[in-house]
Amino acid sequence: MSFELTFKNTTKDKNAIFNSSYWRHILRVAFMNGWEPQGTSPNEELLEVEGIKLEDWDGTYFDNGGQFVKDEDSKNIANALEKALQKDTCLLRDRREFVKIIKLFKTGGFWIF
DSSP states (O other), X not given: OEEEEEETTSOGGGOEEEEHHHHHHXXXXXXXXXXXXXXXXXXXXXXXXXXXXXXXXXXXXXXXXXXXXXXXXXXXXXXXXXXXXXXXXXXXXXXXXXXXXXXXXXXXXXEEX
């Protein structure tokens, strides 16, 4: 499974696509460096198709159904990833890629597809 992050304040060519394990790794690194997940807002069309009630939505980041991550949450992810970069505990593919990922999260909210 892959995850495409579509950022609301960027052009399509600035979106990001991650495989499942890399996406989980990014969020794990953010969490280990102070990020407190706020939860996602559901794609209400998906809820209807899946037969899920809005009050049953769990705020997951690990589904690619078009849920939305709010601006503040995205920026908090960026801040936590910056801390990891400063401590050099990011353990990601390479530093330049990590900096690009942080810049994307700093632009604000995004949808997960």
